[in-house]
Amino acid sequence: MSAQPLLATDRAALILQLVPYLIGKGEVSVTEAADEFDVTPDQLRSMVEKLTVIGLPGDGGFWQMANDLFDIDWDLLDEQDLISITNTVGLERTPRLTAREAAALLAGLQLAASLPGVGDSGVVQGLLAKLARGASSAPADVIVAPDAVDDVRVAVNDALRAGVAVSFRYKAPDRPATTRTVDPVKVHIADGQWYLQGWCHLREAMRTFHLERVSDMQLTEIAIAHSGDAVPALFAVTDADAVAEIRFAADLAPLLTAYLDPASVAGAGARRTGRVRIADERSLKRLAARHGGELEVLSPDSARSAVASWAAAGLAQYH
């Protein structure tokens, strides 16, 4: 009773979805269908082949007649890798969403509603009702708290739609404020924080900006010129970054994934050591103070003493 029966139910669930999909498509290539179903072309081909031995029960214990089974155009599959269903014996309509599928989509919709122009369009409200009605049983309430849209987010959205650059004041921690002109490419929302990725005219490269550190945003009349450039992953580290050794409580590890080099993690039990890469060494003092006592900067010495001074200066306010 290992994972075997589970996998079979996954495959069965896919076959139930495959029939209405194939009917809707009429004719579809193996690769396109495999892509839609998140499986390899070989796995999809095998599912389609399985389908042709599935059908209505045999009458009085006899084997089924050919027209009691699903069938496909075999020549088309063998010669052109195209799937076309030629006989169906049921399952023609799309199954209802399971409670969990509905819950996953409903929660996603609540986050999507925080996007400028999406939440206030009425589309989300209609969808919430339709998804709840389309589920086979009541989904668990999975709520994503609404987030207020502010001027900066609206301006970024307007610039993305209009295809123009934005200019704004940016104040990174421990650095002087700068004025940036940026071709907006992508807005990331992660852990409730909003980040703008785009081509920075000042640095002449793709950069990521935390929207809470942005102010005075204006739309420019400069058309976006770099929207096609490759966008690095959010929090991607570059060679210019600082490297530090830290010791940390083991249960902090999931919170450090953005910086921690997994290959460098050593030690067992409650305390681990590892190497982090960060954009600016000065941000380590904030990280260490946030996890007061649970995260120690071991090296470089400059960062370690910066943490001590930071904490001491914080404490001095209370004496």
Add this chain to the structure above:
Amino acid sequence: MAIDANTPSSTRTAPEERLVNLVVALMATEPGLTKETILTSVSGYREQSAAGASKDALEKMFERDKENLRAMGVPIETIGDYADPDDLREARYRVPTSEYELPADIEFTPAELAVLNLAGGVWSESSMSAQARSGLRKIRALGLEVDAPIIGYSPRINLREPAFAPLQRGIEQARVVTFDYLKGGDEDAHRRRVRPLALVEFEARWHVFGFDIDQDAERTFLLSRIVSPVQVTRTGFDAALREGAGDKALAGLQELAARQHALLEVDPGTEAALRLSRRATPAPQGIHVSYVDAHIFADELASYGPEVRVVEPADLRAKVIARLERTLELHGGAR
């Protein structure tokens, strides 16, 4: 899989074939099929019956298949003996088409589908991501027109807490869950018995709202403070308790945030000023910022070091000082 091992390989059918054959058979019947008919006529069982598999083994297989299909959302109806509903010997089984199929009157506009495509992509690597994709696939199979994708956004919900999946199962099945919970500031974790009612992401943290049986009151727990695996027990509760629970939980958290606020002095132009002022209301001396969890807010305030000073409440102030003291202690001397 003892059943398969006892039957000759030529009669063995892949389990997914048997499952789908069963669905086709149960949907094709209006009055329902008896277990006897199913085991001797539906492909997957029929071959094993013919090969002499024991009736007991086949019935067990049928029971497991039914359970698996129901877990997949296939509504298998049992029509029992009306004179004696507990007697299932003559029971008939069917899948009512209307409950299996996505209702025909649910239609999605092109604009709705574009939003739904975006919503389906928010889950970072987790089982919820697979569920969302599967749900989307079903809706896409309706073959409807879709608006141009909403470009330029990559919204993500992170799910790092292993407690989420069992809690969700507890809610779906309306069953009591138990777990060890480390209350903020406590040294030791305590066992909780909870009727879970809703999961809520609030300020980027997952909470479970439910009824704590030992405390005899509604409680909201942070998933990150659950320190043991979550057990879904066999004890059920009235599923009607779930109604409106999500809204109630959210309202409770918002009310808490409205009630608790700190008076802070911030150094203008710093990171602390930038980040806190967005959530702040001006006060005669400094700013007021509301918070839900004093421990989590103290973590954030400590990270700002000398950029912020907590005036009140005293409890929050003490927590920030303690964090800074521990940080200084750890970094003050040699390694």
